[in-house]
Amino acid sequence: MTYPTQPQASHYIDGVYLEDEAGESFPVIYPATGAEIARIHSATPEIVDRALEAARRAQPAWAALSGTERGRILRRAADIMRERNHDLSVLETMDTGKPLQETLVADATSGADALEYFGGLAGSLTGEHIPLADGNWAYTVREALGVCVGIGAWNYPTQIACWKAAPALACGNTMVFKPSETTPLSALKVAEILVEAGAPPGVFNVVQGMGEVGGRLVTDPRVAKVSLTGSVPTGRKVYAAAADGMKHVTMEMGGKSPMLVFEDADIENAVGGAILGNFYSSGQVCSNGTRVFVQRGVKEKFLDRLTERLKGAVIGDPMDEATSFGPIVSQRQMEIVQGYIAKGVEEGARLVTGGNRIGNEGFWLEPTIFADVTDDMTIAREEIFGPVLSVLDFEDEEEAITRANATEFGLSAGVFTRDLARGHRVIGRLQAGSCFINSYNDAPVEVPFGGVKMSGVGRENSKQAIEHYSQVKSVFVRMGDVEAPY
Numbered sequence: 001m002t003y004p005t006q007p008q009a010s011h012y013i014d015g016v017y018l019e020d021e022a023g024e025s026f027p028v029i030y031p032a033t034g035a036e037i038a039r040i041h042s043a044t045p046e047i048v049d050r051a052l053e054a055a056r057r058a059q060p061a062w063a064a065l066s067g068t069e070r071g072r073i074l075r076r077a078a079d080i081m082r083e084r085n086h087d088l089s090v091l092e093t094m095d096t097g098k099p100l101q102e103t104l105v106a107d108a109t110s111g112a113d114a115l116e117y118f119g120g121l122a123g124s125l126t127g128e129h130i131p132l133a134d135g136n137w138a139y140t141v142r143e144a145l146g147v148c149v150g151i152g153a154w155n156y157p158t159q160i161a162c163w164k165a166a167p168a169l170a171c172g173n174t175m176v177f178k179p180s181e182t183t184p185l186s187a188l189k190v191a192e193i194l195v196e197a198g199a200p201p202g203v204f205n206v207v208q209g210m211g212e213v214g215g216r217l218v219t220d221p222r223v224a225k226v227s228l229t230g231s232v233p234t235g236r237k238v239y240a241a242a243a244d245g246m247k248h249v250t251m252e253m254g255g256k257s258p259m260l261v262f263e264d265a266d267i268e269n270a271v272g273g274a275i276l277g278n279f280y281s282s283g284q285v286c287s288n289g290t291r292v293f294v295q296r297g298v299k300e301k302f303l304d305r306l307t308e309r310l311k312g313a314v315i316g317d318p319m320d321e322a323t324s325f326g327p328i329v330s331q332r333q334m335e336i337v338q339g340y341i342a343k344g345v346e347e348g349a350r351l352v353t354g355g356n357r358i359g360n361e362g363f364w365l366e367p368t369i370f371a372d373v374t375d376d377m378t379i380a381r382e383e384i385f386g387p388v389l390s391v392l393d394f395e396d397e398e399e400a401i402t403r404a405n406a407t408e409f410g411l412s413a414g415v416f417t418r419d420l421a422r423g424h425r426v427i428g429r430l431q432a433g434s435c436f437i438n439s440y441n442d443a444p445v446e447v448p449f450g451g452v453k454m455s456g457v458g459r460e461n462s463k464q465a466i467e468h469y470s471q472v473k474s475v476f477v478r479m480g481d482v483e484a485p486y
Contacts, residue, residue: 022041115166299371337388
């Protein structure tokens with residue numbers, strides 16, 4: 001099968017595509033059919049070394065450019081990405097299985113937004129003058145960290161590559177990025193576009209591979225910063241390895257986020273939020289509100305309307321723009337989700353709709369709703385990462401808050417209510433980093449994104465990201481004589 005913008009080789013290092021067939025090969029599978037669409041070679045230690053050395057060599061000159069010059073390149077890359085949005089979206093659909101209807105508006109476009117935003121911000125990154133007593137003063141300088149490593153997840157490969165690259169490059173760092181081995185293609189096009197836009201060779205490099213490649217990157221002494229998007233078990237390992245070398249880190253990990261629907265909520269909007277927070281991308285979004293707490297008085301009304309609207313999901317060829325619901329990303333992930341569905345039934349949850357595999361080609365599962373879910377059930381405690389929504393009943397506000405917070409995770413939270421005082425009050429008490437009132441899963445680049453508790457540390461996007469990709473040097477200036485005791 002051929003498709004537009006097919007990358008030319010497995011790795012992109014020092015401004016060119018690079019293949020090394022000594023590395024173990026692995027297939028890239030199109031989730032809609034299960035067909036192999038490409039074969040990638042994992043990075044050998046020599047390839048990893050070349051990528052890190054290219055990034056190390058390029059970094060001083062890149063940091064020496066003015067922020068305005070770096071920003072101009074990032075903004076040009078954003079323009080190129082938008083011009084090629086259709087082809088990049090087709091590649092993203094082949095890589096992930098997500099419907100073209102979705103990738104056209106949520107993937108390369110989101111990546112372009114990040115490149116444009118941080119490109120615009122780059123020229124404004126300055127220090128400050130601090131007046132002190134006796135005519136003395138100090139100033140601060142914002143400096144790049146050096147070589148950064150980005151480790152991506154498989155659900156938003158283009159977006160994640162840009163969310164990490166844009167602030168890193170804006171601050172004067174260089175980056176070596178390792179995509180998920182499940183969706184390895186799209187990040188290569190990001191690297192290609194950045195070089196076309198004027199980024200010097202070595203500023204953004206891509207290497208492929210499994211966990212051992214990530215391990216080599218994270219532990220290398222040339223690396224100053226690690227940014228990971230992934231699961232909690234992976235995040236624990238990466239965080240520990242980075243800590244050993246005192247590296248800066250941003251960890252964006254999973255969640256089991258609560259969505260609270262009060263009796264006075266606009267039910268249509270609440271149902272829409274539940275759909276976006278559970279079935280968009282076939283449920284493969286880290287911030288998903290998979291524990292939907294619905295106040296008892298409207299529970300059945302909510303379930304009836306949700307079930308009715310799910311009938312409008314168009315399941316079919318992801319390349320058809322009419323399709324609105326696609327497959328799971330891989331055979332393994334489909335089997336994991338099937339295991340959770342079986343567990344939900346076994347533990348006594350009421351299966352309202354869905355739960356079955358669709359066809360025998362590709363990795364398709366029906367949108368699935370469970371009701372009468374209790375807090376101790378596996379499907380209410382563990383991240384499923386598939387199209388499975390759990391509805392839990394609650395009586396009053398205090399109960400809902402207490403139960404919503406009873407999780408090790410803290411990525412997102414949402415509240416649906418017409419009472420805005422209650423909306424702000426409840427969100428103020430929910431333990432989560434990225435929250436929503438009468439909405440769900442919006443992620444504009446201008447807004448910080450990240451979690452608390454086991455959902456991670458640091459923030460991506462917004463001005464906050466600059467703090468995580470730079471460091472501040474302070475300089476004290478004495479204007480008079482130095483007095484010493486002897």
